[in-house]
Amino acid sequence: MSAQDTGFQAALHEARRGSSEGGVSIGAALGYNMRIQNGSATLHAEISARENAGHLPASAYQGATTYTSLSPCDMCTGACVMYNIKRVVIGQNISFVGGEEYLKSKGIEVVFIKEKPGDWYEDIGEDQ
Amino acid sequence: MSAQDTGFQAALHEARRGSSEGGVSIGAALGYNMRIQNGSATLHAEISARENAGHLPASAYQGATTYTSLSPCDMCTGACVMYNIKRVVIGQNISFVGGEEYLKSKGIEVVFIKEKPGDWYEDIGEDQ
Numbered sequence: 001m002s003a004q005d006t007g008f009q010a011a012l013h014e015a016r017r018g019s020s021e022g023g024v025s026i027g028a029a030l031g032y033n034m035r036i037q038n039g040s041a042t043l044h045a046e047i048s049a050r051e052n053a054g055h056l057p058a059s060a061y062q063g064a065t066t067y068t069s070l071s072p073c074d075m076c077t078g079a080c081v082m083y084n085i086k087r088v089v090i091g092q093n094i095s096f097v098g099g100e101e102y103l104k105s106k107g108i109e110v111v112f113i114k115e116k117p118g119d120w121y122e123d124i125g126e127d128q
Numbered sequence: 129m130s131a132q133d134t135g136f137q138a139a140l141h142e143a144r145r146g147s148s149e150g151g152v153s154i155g156a157a158l159g160y161n162m163r164i165q166n167g168s169a170t171l172h173a174e175i176s177a178r179e180n181a182g183h184l185p186a187s188a189y190q191g192a193t194t195y196t197s198l199s200p201c202d203m204c205t206g207a208c209v210m211y212n213i214k215r216v217v218i219g220q221n222i223s224f225v226g227g228e229e230y231l232k233s234k235g236i237e238v239v240f241i242k243e244k245p246g247d248w249y250e251d252i253g254e255d256q
Binding site for chain 1: 163164166167168169170175178179181182183184201202203204205206207209210211227
């Protein structure tokens with residue numbers, strides 16, 4: 001399994017954790033959407049992931065990849081730009097199209113998981 | 129005192145709370161930068177403010193104004209865009225220039241507090 005596959009599997013696993021708690025089924029590697037569970041206005045999956053990773057030096061983010069099951073919203077896009085993330089790997093943008101073009105305009109590589117779309121559909125209870 | 133002045137005074141008050149705790153002296157109305165205190169990667173003042181306001185319906189943000197002592201970074205800019213904030217009132221962009229142009233491009237009104245610059249300088253221990 002490639003590093004990209006492993007990262008995305010981690011994001012998918014986190015999305016499933018959110019779903020199993022009655023929350024929104026969106027995950028990023030290291031975290032998942034906690035808005036419902038925590039009564040939070042900002043804990044989208046990508047923000048949760050950064051919170052879970054803790055207070056790191058700026059250099060820790062440079063060259064890093066964010067893995068997320070859903071195309072990132074403006075806030076999560078901005079978090080990637082602010083931290084100079086190198087690459088964002090996205091599960092799907094069918095249910096929501098986020099700031100992919102803005103990420104690219106800032107020189108951030110955007111990659112979609114095309115190889116295993118069935119994993120996402122299964123996650124949201126649909127056949128492909 | 130106008131509503132704008134009151135909101136900015138609240139942001140300045142929050143910035144001072146952050147400073148008094150040994151944190152970064154940046155505030156927004158309802159919250160302040162908690163990165164140092166909480167070992168957080170995302171609790172900038174504007175994110176703290178939204179967290180403190182809690183889990184609100186989307187309509188609660190529309191027509192709202194964000195007051196912040198410092199020009200917002202890309203993440204906080206994105207949070208304003210994502211929530212369809214109507215207006216952002218900024219204390220200063222001398223120490224950091226954030227996503228002001230991006231906010232404007234999304235139809236969000238950007239206002240600077242020019243009337244009382246002395247308040248900010250005083251907050252960072254400098255004369256004007």
